[in-house]
Amino acid sequence: MRLTTKGRFAVTAMIDLALRQEQGPVTLAGISQRQHISLSYLEQLFGKLRRHEIVESVRGPGGGYNLARRAEDVTVADIIIAVDEPLDATQCGGKGACEGTKQHDGHCMTHELWSTLNQKMVEYLDSVSLKDLVDKQRAREGAAPAVLRDRRTEAAAVEPVRAVPLGPNSIFNMAGS
Secondary structure (H helix, E strand, O other): OOOOHHHHHHHHHHHHHHHHHHHOOEOHHHHHHHHOOOHHHHHHHHHHHHHOOOEEEEOOOOOEEEEOOOHHHOEHHHHHHHOOOOOOOOOOOOOOOOOOOOOHHHOOOOHHHHHHHHHHHHHHHHHOEHHHHHHHHHHHHHOOOOOOOOHHHHHHHOOOOOOOOOOOOOHHHHHHO
16 A cells, blocks of 8 residues: 555645635645645646535636635545545455455455555544644744854854965065064
């Protein structure tokens, strides 16, 4: 079982959108720049998210995307399923006909294990809302930054050492005599 970049990018883009939508519609170009996701890829993802009524588009100048539902009403599972990300760890894709097995009613020996994992995974992703992720991101951004030394003020406090040539042929030595 793998969560591909499609699912990861969709969740990341939705967090970005939810963080910024209070200022009005959020452009895909802005999300693309901030998250380093190709604009054409975002267009594909947001087309699917719009068809699943997770986002809504605003056309014209100042247009972009807004959430179609409140952030607490959108789950990670909703986002991943909307972009056609498979959430299945079984070998048979949930169809019950595992490859190369004629025994155990067409299931492989570990079918129940992977099937239970699927169920737990969907339950977990369905329990995490977009609002939960946005709140965590805001807390991370609002965390106290580490104390950094200001090298500019340290440099100003130290007297600069002037390099004075000491060679006998130096023009500067003649001025000092």
